[in-house]
Amino acid sequence: MPILGIMNKRLILKKRPSGFPDSDTWLLEEQPIPELKEGEVLIQQHYVSLDPAMRGWMNEGKSYIEPIRINDVMRAGAIGKVIKVNNHSSFKVGDCLTGFGGVQQYCVTNGDNWHKVDEALAPMPMYLGTLGMTGMTAYFGIIEVGKIKKGDVVLISGAAGAVGSIVGQIAKIKECTVIGIAGGKEKCNYLVNDLGFDDAIDYKSEKVILALKEKCPKGIDVFFDNVGGEILDAALAHIRRHARIVICGAISQYNNTTRIKGPSNYLSLLVNRATMQGMVVFDYANRYHEAAKDISRWIQQGQLKSKEDIYEGIENFQETYNRLFSGDKHGKLVLKVI
Amino acid sequence: MPILGIMNKRLILKKRPSGFPDSDTWLLEEQPIPELKEGEVLIQQHYVSLDPAMRGWMNEGKSYIEPIRINDVMRAGAIGKVIKVNNHSSFKVGDCLTGFGGVQQYCVTNGDNWHKVDEALAPMPMYLGTLGMTGMTAYFGIIEVGKIKKGDVVLISGAAGAVGSIVGQIAKIKECTVIGIAGGKEKCNYLVNDLGFDDAIDYKSEKVILALKEKCPKGIDVFFDNVGGEILDAALAHIRRHARIVICGAISQYNNTTRIKGPSNYLSLLVNRATMQGMVVFDYANRYHEAAKDISRWIQQGQLKSKEDIYEGIENFQETYNRLFSGDKHGKLVLKVI
Structure with missing residues (x-):
């Protein structure tokens, strides 16, 4: 019963x-x-x-x-x-x-x-x-793994997604220049007009590698990657010295039935003394309260939209x-x- | 004149x-x-x-x-x-x-x-x-980028090469377990018998991915890569949590006339919260004297062979x-x- x-x-x-x-x-x-x-x-x-x-x-x-x-x-x-x-x-x-x-x-x-x-x-x-796994991933990924600092040029793939949109807003709060990659004009407008990103690249209508040359002429300090594949390769080709690449996900590759596409440009890590690091949010479980406190405050103050x-x-x-x-x-x- | x-x-x-x-x-x-x-x-x-x-x-x-x-x-x-x-x-x-x-x-x-x-x-x-660029690359690569500590399992590709053979000997001095990958039985014997490596894998006669399972059953803490290609992928499949991969070179790819083979298993960085970092020895120029002092002492004491x-x-x-x-x-x- x-x-x-x-x-x-x-x-x-x-x-x-x-x-x-x-x-x-x-x-x-x-x-x-x-x-x-x-x-x-x-x-x-x-x-x-x-x-x-x-x-x-x-x-x-x-x-x-x-x-x-x-x-x-x-x-x-x-x-x-x-x-x-x-x-x-x-x-x-x-x-x-x-x-x-x-x-x-x-x-x-x-x-x-x-x-x-x-x-x-x-x-x-x-x-x-924003106050759950998604927000925690964004917060610790960009702050602890990406090690952003004021003035950094931060690129985000899947930027209109749940994690990406918070990453970008946090990077703006931390006074970085933020460029998002998203699919479609509407999402790109949303990033710039609603979330305050500095610029956006529509991977559906633009060639990412060319857009990066134009929009990040001095290169990228931090790349927060949710997508993998060709976008990761394009970003690798544009990193600056001592860049940090945060591997948060690879949505372009998750449904592959063939082998995952590895980043052909990975030797850019060598040339630029750069770091590519994976992250799993569970590792920060004992610090979730820190993130929740900051994120709640930013929401209240209107600095972060959920x-x-x-x-x-x-x-x-x-x-x-x-x-x-x-x-x-x-x-x-x-x-x-x- | x-x-x-x-x-x-x-x-x-x-x-x-x-x-x-x-x-x-x-x-x-x-x-x-x-x-x-x-x-x-x-x-x-x-x-x-x-x-x-x-x-x-x-x-x-x-x-x-x-x-x-x-x-x-x-x-x-x-x-x-x-x-x-x-x-x-x-x-x-x-x-x-x-x-x-x-x-x-x-x-x-x-x-x-x-x-x-x-x-x-x-x-x-x-x-x-050993007292020049080669030794400096090995020293700063494995100590500063690889961050080796006592008890780490350290894997080295191109292990019988100029840099690799010094990397392995330094890792032994630092009390790590050291496994080298080299081409041919003679080189493998040299690593174990002359240089004191714990084990060696002959990539010409063994399948590296299977040999790693057998020789590093608990996985790899540090991979020092001089080779790239399939060997990098095999190592990525066997890293432990918080592993460090030092990208020193990719000799298997330098003469490619097609695009470089990127590491298909790079998402192992995410799963294992691991780091892949490139290094260029020139960045350590103001500390060469530290390395030269240590290396000279190790040579004099018979701990390091050049x-x-x-x-x-x-x-x-x-x-x-x-x-x-x-x-x-x-x-x-x-x-x-x-």
Whole structure:
């Protein structure tokens, strides 16, 4: 007998995709919610986060995190409210929690790795984006790995994306010259007019390598890369001495069925004594509060804009997921699942 | 009228090579030696240094150093003795000097960027190798860029080469586990039996990626890369968390007539929060004395072996140069030109 008389809709990983996920990749099923054991809580999940990293989590093999197992719930960051508790030491009914609850409507958990947030301070979706993993990735990526300093020329790929748009705004706050690469005139206008980027390159209508020559005549100090492929190569060809390249992602390569395209221009690292460094946000977990404090202040002061693109219905997960890779989205992609 | 009644044999860059240099690349010519101007010295060059970096210096375009101009003397590190002086403030006849004298028998210079060395402490060729650029590259590359510490697993490509063999010995002195990649059983035996490496991989008879699994089961902390190409990719697939990859060179790619092969596995940098950094030894010029002091002491104490492979005759330059890329050499390649 399901508790509360309700069923949990959840998305199961059925088959590891080769290239883009298809109709065999996931299965939406309904399950009764099990009784809570001692120390467990039941979270009604309102929103789940959609992130390009999900594509990697579905692959087999060693990575920075265990792959999702077949027949497990699809991994995703989530936010929701505690609706039932069986003697939990930290959480009570009504608490708003965020954690890796997966693509489902309800989550039973002992609360490990879930964090309480204040719904009065920001709307739930923002805790999945600018005040969540997305914001933390942007903050530590550009400040700690990119080591930006006043006056740096900062280039960002996937600049209108969830992470990229925050990276660029932080770099502006830190008094850098910021150039974003994005797909389409509308996104480029958004970067310059709404987010205050100094310039933008539309990779769909411009040749990035030529645009970089024109827009960064003295070269790039920091490149924050979410895209990989030809764009990474173009950036490598334009770095300055002692440049830092932050490898945050490589969305152009995630659905490859052939070998990933390595950066042919990597010897530019040698010529320019430059550094290319990978980052995983989890390494900064014990400093998230620092970032959250800065980011909240910047939002309050109107220096940083947070934009979420919210879709509805757990049954629309796949269609929404595809927007991560088609570029057909505006800001942080979030799905309301209940 | 040539001074001293002698002619200078010198090698001129006539044509930028595409791929491997051929008979049109250089021209050996004889020139009279001009009279010294005020403040100049005439150096009789005994030895010139052969380095893989020479290949890059012949290419057109921006690099870490100006390309050699067509009809200029082929750039090379050199060592020799001052045989004539016109009122020089620092150098006198008999001084042993090292600097970028080029592939020629005599060099007229104002002495800028030439350094006096003590021939009594080490033979001349060693000042082009272990006590010269080669040793400095190894020292600062592995210590400053590789940031080795006791217990690290250090992998070196081109390990039997001039730089690689010193890198490995320094890493052993610093109490690392050291594995070298080299071509052929003889070189591999040399690394383990003569230089004290912990193990070696013969890329000519072993599949590097499989050998790494066996010989570095816990992965690599530091990879010092002189080679690039497939070996860099194999190493990337085996790095540990927070690994450092030192990009010192890419000898497998220098003679490409097609685009350089970029490392397909570069996203391993992300997964492992690792760093890939390029280095150019000239950046450490003001600290060469530190390295020279350590290296000299290690040589005296028998902890570090210096090996030079010396050929004779400026007319044999091209044949000797080819050994850089064929692997047919044993240690630092030096040509006696007089």
